[in-house]
Amino acid sequence: MPGVSLTINDKKVRVPAGTTILEAARELNITIPTLCHDKRLSPFGACRLCVVEVRGRKNLPAACVTPVEEGMTVLTESPAVVEARRTIIELLLANHPLDCLTCEKSGNCRLQDYAYRYGVKRTPFEGTRDQLPLDDNNPFIIRDPNKCILCGKCVRACQEIRGQAVLGFAFRGPATRVVPPLDVSLGESDCVFCQNCVAVCPTGALRDKYLAGKGRWWEFQPEAVTCPFCAN
Ligand code: FES
Incomplete structure:
Protein backbone atom coordinates (compact mmCIF):
# COMPACT_ATOMS: atom_id res chain seq x y z
CA MET A 1 0.00 0.00 0.00
CA SER A 78 14.85 7.64 25.31
CA PRO A 79 16.87 9.24 28.15
CA ALA A 80 16.83 12.62 26.35
CA VAL A 81 13.06 12.45 25.90
CA VAL A 82 12.44 11.47 29.51
CA GLU A 83 14.69 14.28 30.76
CA ALA A 84 12.88 16.82 28.55
CA ARG A 85 9.48 15.65 29.77
CA ARG A 86 10.56 15.82 33.38
CA THR A 87 11.74 19.41 32.87
CA ILE A 88 8.48 20.36 31.15
CA ILE A 89 6.46 18.93 34.05
CA GLU A 90 8.69 20.73 36.57
CA LEU A 91 8.14 24.01 34.71
CA LEU A 92 4.38 23.48 34.69
CA LEU A 93 4.39 22.68 38.40
CA ALA A 94 6.33 25.87 39.18
CA ASN A 95 3.11 27.80 38.63
CA HIS A 96 0.62 25.15 39.62
CA PRO A 97 -0.97 24.88 43.09
CA LEU A 98 0.18 21.66 44.75
CA ASP A 99 -3.13 20.99 46.47
CA CYS A 100 -3.67 17.51 45.05
CA LEU A 101 -4.87 16.24 48.43
CA THR A 102 -8.06 18.27 48.16
CA CYS A 103 -8.28 19.14 44.47
CA GLU A 104 -11.57 17.97 42.92
CA LYS A 105 -9.64 16.73 39.90
CA SER A 106 -7.20 14.59 41.85
CA GLY A 107 -7.07 11.10 40.39
CA ASN A 108 -8.41 12.37 37.08
CA CYS A 109 -5.73 14.95 36.30
CA ARG A 110 -3.34 14.46 33.39
CA LEU A 111 -0.69 16.67 34.95
CA GLN A 112 -0.81 14.60 38.14
CA ASP A 113 -0.68 11.37 36.08
CA TYR A 114 2.43 12.47 34.22
CA ALA A 115 4.17 13.82 37.32
CA TYR A 116 3.66 10.35 38.80
CA ARG A 117 4.74 8.56 35.63
CA TYR A 118 7.98 10.55 35.37
CA GLY A 119 8.69 10.65 39.10
CA VAL A 120 8.45 14.44 39.45
CA LYS A 121 7.88 15.05 43.17
CA ARG A 122 8.94 18.67 43.37
CA THR A 123 10.10 21.44 41.10
CA PRO A 124 13.42 23.29 41.22
CA PHE A 125 11.82 26.27 39.47
CA GLU A 126 10.24 29.24 41.16
CA GLY A 127 6.88 30.30 39.77
CA THR A 128 6.26 33.86 38.70
CA ARG A 129 2.50 33.85 38.42
CA ASP A 130 0.38 35.82 40.89
CA GLN A 131 -2.35 34.00 42.78
CA LEU A 132 -5.52 34.73 40.84
CA PRO A 133 -9.09 34.76 42.20
CA LEU A 134 -11.41 31.82 41.58
CA ASP A 135 -14.04 32.54 38.90
CA ASP A 136 -17.14 31.05 40.49
CA ASN A 137 -20.16 32.97 39.22
CA ASN A 138 -21.06 30.77 36.26
CA PRO A 139 -23.97 28.53 37.32
CA PHE A 140 -22.37 25.35 35.95
CA ILE A 141 -18.62 25.87 35.69
CA ILE A 142 -15.89 26.78 38.15
CA ARG A 143 -12.79 28.33 36.57
CA ASP A 144 -9.56 28.27 38.55
CA PRO A 145 -6.99 30.25 36.54
CA ASN A 146 -4.22 29.14 38.90
CA LYS A 147 -4.57 25.57 37.62
CA CYS A 148 -4.54 26.50 33.94
CA ILE A 149 -1.51 25.17 32.05
CA LEU A 150 -2.30 27.17 28.87
CA CYS A 151 -2.80 24.06 26.76
CA GLY A 152 -5.54 25.88 24.84
CA LYS A 153 -7.86 22.87 24.70
CA CYS A 154 -10.77 24.83 26.17
CA VAL A 155 -10.22 27.66 23.69
CA ARG A 156 -10.30 25.26 20.74
CA ALA A 157 -13.20 23.20 22.13
CA CYS A 158 -15.30 26.34 22.57
CA GLN A 159 -14.58 27.43 19.01
CA GLU A 160 -14.37 24.15 17.14
CA ILE A 161 -16.95 22.00 18.94
CA ARG A 162 -19.43 24.60 20.15
CA GLY A 163 -18.80 27.39 17.61
CA GLN A 164 -18.41 30.02 20.34
CA ALA A 165 -15.43 32.17 21.34
CA VAL A 166 -16.02 32.47 25.06
CA LEU A 167 -12.43 31.70 25.99
CA GLY A 168 -9.22 33.01 24.46
CA PHE A 169 -5.60 33.81 25.27
CA ALA A 170 -4.87 37.24 26.73
CA PHE A 171 -1.85 39.17 28.02
CA ARG A 172 1.76 38.23 27.31
CA GLY A 173 4.71 36.21 28.56
CA PRO A 174 4.39 34.97 32.14
CA ALA A 175 1.14 36.95 32.46
CA THR A 176 -0.54 34.97 29.67
CA ARG A 177 -3.94 33.68 30.70
CA VAL A 178 -7.04 32.08 29.20
CA VAL A 179 -9.96 34.39 29.86
CA PRO A 180 -13.34 35.38 28.44
CA PRO A 181 -13.30 38.50 26.21
CA LEU A 182 -12.41 41.68 28.14
CA ASP A 183 -11.36 39.46 31.04
CA VAL A 184 -14.91 39.34 32.41
CA SER A 185 -15.94 36.40 34.59
CA LEU A 186 -17.34 33.26 32.98
CA GLY A 187 -20.73 34.13 34.43
CA GLU A 188 -20.74 37.48 32.65
CA SER A 189 -19.57 36.01 29.35
CA ASP A 190 -21.58 34.48 26.48
CA CYS A 191 -21.01 30.97 27.88
CA VAL A 192 -23.90 28.64 27.02
CA PHE A 193 -22.89 26.06 29.66
CA CYS A 194 -22.19 23.27 27.17
CA GLN A 195 -19.23 22.14 29.32
CA ASN A 196 -17.12 21.10 26.34
CA CYS A 197 -14.32 23.15 27.91
CA VAL A 198 -14.71 21.25 31.18
CA ALA A 199 -14.65 17.91 29.37
CA VAL A 200 -11.33 18.61 27.64
CA CYS A 201 -9.50 20.42 30.48
CA PRO A 202 -6.58 18.16 31.55
CA THR A 203 -6.28 19.73 35.02
CA GLY A 204 -8.64 21.25 37.59
CA ALA A 205 -8.75 24.65 35.85
CA LEU A 206 -12.30 24.13 34.57
CA ARG A 207 -14.59 22.03 36.69
CA ASP A 208 -18.23 20.98 36.80
CA LYS A 209 -19.84 23.05 39.53
CA TYR A 210 -22.64 20.56 40.12
CA LEU A 211 -20.15 17.84 41.11
CA ALA A 212 -17.99 20.06 43.32
CA GLY A 213 -17.81 18.74 46.88
CA LYS A 214 -20.01 15.72 46.12
CA GLY A 215 -17.24 13.15 46.06
CA ARG A 216 -14.13 11.96 44.32
CA TRP A 217 -14.38 11.32 40.61
CA TRP A 218 -14.06 7.55 40.98
CA GLU A 219 -17.14 7.51 43.22
CA PHE A 220 -19.39 8.85 40.45
CA GLN A 221 -21.23 6.64 38.01
CA PRO A 222 -21.12 7.90 34.40
CA GLU A 223 -24.56 8.38 32.84
CA ALA A 224 -25.50 9.16 29.25
CA VAL A 225 -27.49 12.40 29.15
CA THR A 226 -28.72 14.76 26.48
CA CYS A 227 -27.49 18.29 26.99
CA PRO A 228 -30.57 20.55 27.15
CA PHE A 229 -28.59 23.46 25.74
CA CYS A 230 -26.87 22.00 22.71
CA ALA A 231 -28.61 18.59 22.33
CA ASN A 232 -25.19 16.92 22.04
FE1 FES B 1 2.05 17.66 21.56
FE2 FES B 1 1.11 19.21 23.53
S1 FES B 1 2.70 19.62 22.12
S2 FES B 1 0.56 17.18 23.04
Whole structure:
Protein backbone atom coordinates (compact mmCIF):
# COMPACT_ATOMS: atom_id res chain seq x y z
CA MET A 1 0.00 0.00 0.00
CA PRO A 2 1.25 3.54 -0.66
CA GLY A 3 2.31 5.40 2.42
CA VAL A 4 5.25 6.04 4.67
CA SER A 5 7.26 3.40 6.54
CA LEU A 6 9.00 4.22 9.77
CA THR A 7 10.25 2.58 12.94
CA ILE A 8 9.08 3.54 16.41
CA ASN A 9 10.76 1.93 19.41
CA ASP A 10 12.12 -0.84 17.13
CA LYS A 11 8.65 -1.60 15.73
CA LYS A 12 7.92 -1.02 12.08
CA VAL A 13 4.74 0.64 10.88
CA ARG A 14 3.36 1.90 7.58
CA VAL A 15 0.93 4.78 7.65
CA PRO A 16 -0.58 7.21 5.14
CA ALA A 17 1.50 10.26 4.25
CA GLY A 18 0.62 13.21 6.47
CA THR A 19 0.12 11.05 9.55
CA THR A 20 1.76 12.52 12.63
CA ILE A 21 4.29 10.62 14.72
CA LEU A 22 1.72 10.56 17.55
CA GLU A 23 -0.90 8.92 15.34
CA ALA A 24 1.64 6.43 13.97
CA ALA A 25 2.68 5.51 17.52
CA ARG A 26 -0.95 4.92 18.44
CA GLU A 27 -1.18 2.45 15.52
CA LEU A 28 1.46 0.45 17.38
CA ASN A 29 -0.27 0.88 20.76
CA ILE A 30 2.64 3.04 21.92
CA THR A 31 1.45 5.74 24.30
CA ILE A 32 3.06 9.16 24.04
CA PRO A 33 1.98 11.55 26.81
CA THR A 34 -0.03 14.58 25.68
CA LEU A 35 -1.56 17.55 27.43
CA CYS A 36 -2.68 19.89 24.64
CA HIS A 37 -3.57 17.29 22.02
CA ASP A 38 -7.12 16.12 21.37
CA LYS A 39 -7.92 14.30 18.16
CA ARG A 40 -11.22 16.20 17.85
CA LEU A 41 -9.42 19.55 17.91
CA SER A 42 -6.97 21.26 15.58
CA PRO A 43 -3.30 20.57 16.38
CA PHE A 44 -1.70 23.10 18.68
CA GLY A 45 1.76 21.89 19.72
CA ALA A 46 1.81 24.01 22.87
CA CYS A 47 2.68 21.81 25.83
CA ARG A 48 5.66 19.97 24.23
CA LEU A 49 5.11 16.98 26.49
CA CYS A 50 4.83 14.72 23.45
CA VAL A 51 8.42 15.36 22.36
CA VAL A 52 10.22 12.36 20.89
CA GLU A 53 13.72 11.61 19.64
CA VAL A 54 14.15 11.22 15.89
CA ARG A 55 17.46 9.66 14.85
CA GLY A 56 19.58 12.18 12.98
CA ARG A 57 17.83 15.26 14.39
CA LYS A 58 19.31 17.46 17.08
CA ASN A 59 16.01 18.82 18.39
CA LEU A 60 13.17 16.83 19.96
CA PRO A 61 10.09 17.42 17.79
CA ALA A 62 6.58 17.40 19.19
CA ALA A 63 4.98 14.14 18.03
CA CYS A 64 1.48 15.62 17.78
CA VAL A 65 2.41 18.12 15.07
CA THR A 66 5.29 16.39 13.26
CA PRO A 67 4.41 14.38 10.17
CA VAL A 68 6.09 11.04 9.61
CA GLU A 69 8.86 10.72 7.01
CA GLU A 70 10.00 7.70 5.05
CA GLY A 71 12.62 5.71 6.97
CA MET A 72 12.27 7.75 10.14
CA THR A 73 13.46 6.10 13.35
CA VAL A 74 11.65 7.38 16.44
CA LEU A 75 12.29 6.76 20.13
CA THR A 76 9.49 7.75 22.46
CA GLU A 77 11.11 7.10 25.84
CA SER A 78 14.85 7.64 25.31
CA PRO A 79 16.87 9.24 28.15
CA ALA A 80 16.83 12.62 26.35
CA VAL A 81 13.06 12.45 25.90
CA VAL A 82 12.44 11.47 29.51
CA GLU A 83 14.69 14.28 30.76
CA ALA A 84 12.88 16.82 28.55
CA ARG A 85 9.48 15.65 29.77
CA ARG A 86 10.56 15.82 33.38
CA THR A 87 11.74 19.41 32.87
CA ILE A 88 8.48 20.36 31.15
CA ILE A 89 6.46 18.93 34.05
CA GLU A 90 8.69 20.73 36.57
CA LEU A 91 8.14 24.01 34.71
CA LEU A 92 4.38 23.48 34.69
CA LEU A 93 4.39 22.68 38.40
CA ALA A 94 6.33 25.87 39.18
CA ASN A 95 3.11 27.80 38.63
CA HIS A 96 0.62 25.15 39.62
CA PRO A 97 -0.97 24.88 43.09
CA LEU A 98 0.18 21.66 44.75
CA ASP A 99 -3.13 20.99 46.47
CA CYS A 100 -3.67 17.51 45.05
CA LEU A 101 -4.87 16.24 48.43
CA THR A 102 -8.06 18.27 48.16
CA CYS A 103 -8.28 19.14 44.47
CA GLU A 104 -11.57 17.97 42.92
CA LYS A 105 -9.64 16.73 39.90
CA SER A 106 -7.20 14.59 41.85
CA GLY A 107 -7.07 11.10 40.39
CA ASN A 108 -8.41 12.37 37.08
CA CYS A 109 -5.73 14.95 36.30
CA ARG A 110 -3.34 14.46 33.39
CA LEU A 111 -0.69 16.67 34.95
CA GLN A 112 -0.81 14.60 38.14
CA ASP A 113 -0.68 11.37 36.08
CA TYR A 114 2.43 12.47 34.22
CA ALA A 115 4.17 13.82 37.32
CA TYR A 116 3.66 10.35 38.80
CA ARG A 117 4.74 8.56 35.63
CA TYR A 118 7.98 10.55 35.37
CA GLY A 119 8.69 10.65 39.10
CA VAL A 120 8.45 14.44 39.45
CA LYS A 121 7.88 15.05 43.17
CA ARG A 122 8.94 18.67 43.37
CA THR A 123 10.10 21.44 41.10
CA PRO A 124 13.42 23.29 41.22
CA PHE A 125 11.82 26.27 39.47
CA GLU A 126 10.24 29.24 41.16
CA GLY A 127 6.88 30.30 39.77
CA THR A 128 6.26 33.86 38.70
CA ARG A 129 2.50 33.85 38.42
CA ASP A 130 0.38 35.82 40.89
CA GLN A 131 -2.35 34.00 42.78
CA LEU A 132 -5.52 34.73 40.84
CA PRO A 133 -9.09 34.76 42.20
CA LEU A 134 -11.41 31.82 41.58
CA ASP A 135 -14.04 32.54 38.90
CA ASP A 136 -17.14 31.05 40.49
CA ASN A 137 -20.16 32.97 39.22
CA ASN A 138 -21.06 30.77 36.26
CA PRO A 139 -23.97 28.53 37.32
CA PHE A 140 -22.37 25.35 35.95
CA ILE A 141 -18.62 25.87 35.69
CA ILE A 142 -15.89 26.78 38.15
CA ARG A 143 -12.79 28.33 36.57
CA ASP A 144 -9.56 28.27 38.55
CA PRO A 145 -6.99 30.25 36.54
CA ASN A 146 -4.22 29.14 38.90
CA LYS A 147 -4.57 25.57 37.62
CA CYS A 148 -4.54 26.50 33.94
CA ILE A 149 -1.51 25.17 32.05
CA LEU A 150 -2.30 27.17 28.87
CA CYS A 151 -2.80 24.06 26.76
CA GLY A 152 -5.54 25.88 24.84
CA LYS A 153 -7.86 22.87 24.70
CA CYS A 154 -10.77 24.83 26.17
CA VAL A 155 -10.22 27.66 23.69
CA ARG A 156 -10.30 25.26 20.74
CA ALA A 157 -13.20 23.20 22.13
CA CYS A 158 -15.30 26.34 22.57
CA GLN A 159 -14.58 27.43 19.01
CA GLU A 160 -14.37 24.15 17.14
CA ILE A 161 -16.95 22.00 18.94
CA ARG A 162 -19.43 24.60 20.15
CA GLY A 163 -18.80 27.39 17.61
CA GLN A 164 -18.41 30.02 20.34
CA ALA A 165 -15.43 32.17 21.34
CA VAL A 166 -16.02 32.47 25.06
CA LEU A 167 -12.43 31.70 25.99
CA GLY A 168 -9.22 33.01 24.46
CA PHE A 169 -5.60 33.81 25.27
CA ALA A 170 -4.87 37.24 26.73
CA PHE A 171 -1.85 39.17 28.02
CA ARG A 172 1.76 38.23 27.31
CA GLY A 173 4.71 36.21 28.56
CA PRO A 174 4.39 34.97 32.14
CA ALA A 175 1.14 36.95 32.46
CA THR A 176 -0.54 34.97 29.67
CA ARG A 177 -3.94 33.68 30.70
CA VAL A 178 -7.04 32.08 29.20
CA VAL A 179 -9.96 34.39 29.86
CA PRO A 180 -13.34 35.38 28.44
CA PRO A 181 -13.30 38.50 26.21
CA LEU A 182 -12.41 41.68 28.14
CA ASP A 183 -11.36 39.46 31.04
CA VAL A 184 -14.91 39.34 32.41
CA SER A 185 -15.94 36.40 34.59
CA LEU A 186 -17.34 33.26 32.98
CA GLY A 187 -20.73 34.13 34.43
CA GLU A 188 -20.74 37.48 32.65
CA SER A 189 -19.57 36.01 29.35
CA ASP A 190 -21.58 34.48 26.48
CA CYS A 191 -21.01 30.97 27.88
CA VAL A 192 -23.90 28.64 27.02
CA PHE A 193 -22.89 26.06 29.66
CA CYS A 194 -22.19 23.27 27.17
CA GLN A 195 -19.23 22.14 29.32
CA ASN A 196 -17.12 21.10 26.34
CA CYS A 197 -14.32 23.15 27.91
CA VAL A 198 -14.71 21.25 31.18
CA ALA A 199 -14.65 17.91 29.37
CA VAL A 200 -11.33 18.61 27.64
CA CYS A 201 -9.50 20.42 30.48
CA PRO A 202 -6.58 18.16 31.55
CA THR A 203 -6.28 19.73 35.02
CA GLY A 204 -8.64 21.25 37.59
CA ALA A 205 -8.75 24.65 35.85
CA LEU A 206 -12.30 24.13 34.57
CA ARG A 207 -14.59 22.03 36.69
CA ASP A 208 -18.23 20.98 36.80
CA LYS A 209 -19.84 23.05 39.53
CA TYR A 210 -22.64 20.56 40.12
CA LEU A 211 -20.15 17.84 41.11
CA ALA A 212 -17.99 20.06 43.32
CA GLY A 213 -17.81 18.74 46.88
CA LYS A 214 -20.01 15.72 46.12
CA GLY A 215 -17.24 13.15 46.06
CA ARG A 216 -14.13 11.96 44.32
CA TRP A 217 -14.38 11.32 40.61
CA TRP A 218 -14.06 7.55 40.98
CA GLU A 219 -17.14 7.51 43.22
CA PHE A 220 -19.39 8.85 40.45
CA GLN A 221 -21.23 6.64 38.01
CA PRO A 222 -21.12 7.90 34.40
CA GLU A 223 -24.56 8.38 32.84
CA ALA A 224 -25.50 9.16 29.25
CA VAL A 225 -27.49 12.40 29.15
CA THR A 226 -28.72 14.76 26.48
CA CYS A 227 -27.49 18.29 26.99
CA PRO A 228 -30.57 20.55 27.15
CA PHE A 229 -28.59 23.46 25.74
CA CYS A 230 -26.87 22.00 22.71
CA ALA A 231 -28.61 18.59 22.33
CA ASN A 232 -25.19 16.92 22.04
FE1 FES B 1 2.05 17.66 21.56
FE2 FES B 1 1.11 19.21 23.53
S1 FES B 1 0.56 17.18 23.04
S2 FES B 1 2.70 19.62 22.12
